[in-house]
Amino acid sequence: MIGRRAILSLLLGAATTYWSSAPALAQPFDLGPEQPGRVRAERNADAIKAIPKGFVFVEPGSLTVAISPSGPPLATYATDAKTVVGADPDFAQLIADSLGLKLTLLPIAWADWPLGLASGKYDAVISNVGVTEQRKEKFDFSTYRQGLHGFYVKADSPVTSIKEPKDAAGLRIIVGAGTNQERILLAWSKLNFAAGLKPLDLHYYDDEPTKLIALLAGRADVIVQPHAQLVFIAARDRNIRRAGTLSAGWPLKSDVAITTRKGSDLVDALTAATNGLIATDKYRQALARWGLEEEALERSETNPPGLPKS
Template sequence: MTITQKISRAIAAGLLALPLLAYGALAANDIFDLSPDQPGRIRAEKDAAAVSAIPKDFKFTSPGKFTVAVSPGGPPLATYATDAKTVVGADPDYALAIADSLGLQLELVPVAWADWPLGLVSGKYDAVISNVGVTEQRKEKFDFSTYRQGLHGFFVKADSPITSIREPKDAAGLRITVGASTNQERILLKWSDENVKAGLKPIELQYYDDDAARILALQAGRADVIVQPHAQLVYIAARDKNIKRVGTLSAGWPERSDVAITTRKGSGLADALTLATNDLIKNGAYARILARWQLSEEALPESRTNPPGLPKS
């Protein structure tokens, strides 16, 4: 292909993408409330047991407030609302419910993902609620109170004959598109090895430059399955209505891997947050928050403080 042809193709693709992006934004607002006022937010009652578990000498960043860092990486977990400044999503909703449980006002601080560890250690905020997975390496510096499962999703075209992927044999011989050097790729390579040892076909992994290219490959029939973080694909499926979930995969396969509220190591706040989460689970507020953002698949039966995390690589 000549340089002129490449440029022409790129221009054509860009022009085609503009109406698709505009439609996607409109459709997203029909499915998820991305308004700054968030009238459907789930609120919680003050939890006396959780409040009592806060160490007497613990000093919140701002008196009377629960200051929480969140990275607005994209819906449905956390994104900027239609006013381009208010952060909304499942993680902000959960942070609000925890603040309610502690009898505090929520102070949400948007941060870049790379900046949260230093900001937390230096006391800029009391906690991070931003899809942080529990790992053994992170546990050396931070405490954790789990609140969601870390899941990857198996999604296919809406009219695909594939109905379920739960274990390695279900994926034998399939063309699966996945991000290079990701945890999903690592797991699927192990699945493929297991299939070959069992006399089944290997998994054909496909790599593309970005998420949009992977979605297009799936829609065009060049790939059978796409595997990405579950929440990302839930949003795309609800927005575009042309892909469907056929299974989930734990980020810690074969063990469960959880997402957690992250606090400073030894601050003593983690146990109170775990108590608050378990109360939200018992009274149903937790389930309603996840359902509001179509993340019920990621629900935990209970919250734990500092459970086993992903091992050091």
């Protein structure tokens, strides 16, 4: 049985800082507007040189970046209800620093980014946009993070590691209906059945608090969601832990990228800036601040192969 305090902890999630029992999250998530711990970078001469001659920024002297504040730790509104904070705003600041520009963040609804970018409302989008072959027809990409889903279990669960389909055989797994995670798990279940193993037992619930209560009550063994979401929940509640991750594009990889207008030619400067940050370790420091080191890339690529058209 789950006590009243545990249930309230799941249902009440707003506070200025959130602590984690994991070593990587020994410091709190700071959701205050001041962000004194934000990592900053020096100007990158090579990245600045790669900015096309005559390129016109939306706001002179500033990099205007659209971000959807859809939830921590990637991007959310701070405690002042107006400042956008999180891992993506931190990365946007590092890119602006590298290009010798100020940063202007423009909060948007995630679904609005393609039209806004195509119409020139902002210079770039840094908002968990994955690279796909269809998107590459209209946009350019500079990769900056892996797209991962997470397998999380109760802190005292006997499940220690989930890396491949056989590791999940017979487990009761909470997943959202119609999601990319469900697509992958259904494929895993078929592979297990073909190999003579137990299929996955998928469970569906209407909302996140109900999912988490079901996991803690022992009605399921695992919850699967985008990795960053579960990193935040684990840091906040300290009663679930990671058992594994998988690429959001399984069986292919799925990288997240800075997105720019096709043909604007800003992409090479952004890729150079990202690789400069990786080389100086500023990049990993910024991800670590939000518990997302596991999503780090070894290098940024310009327009790599993306997920194929469905």
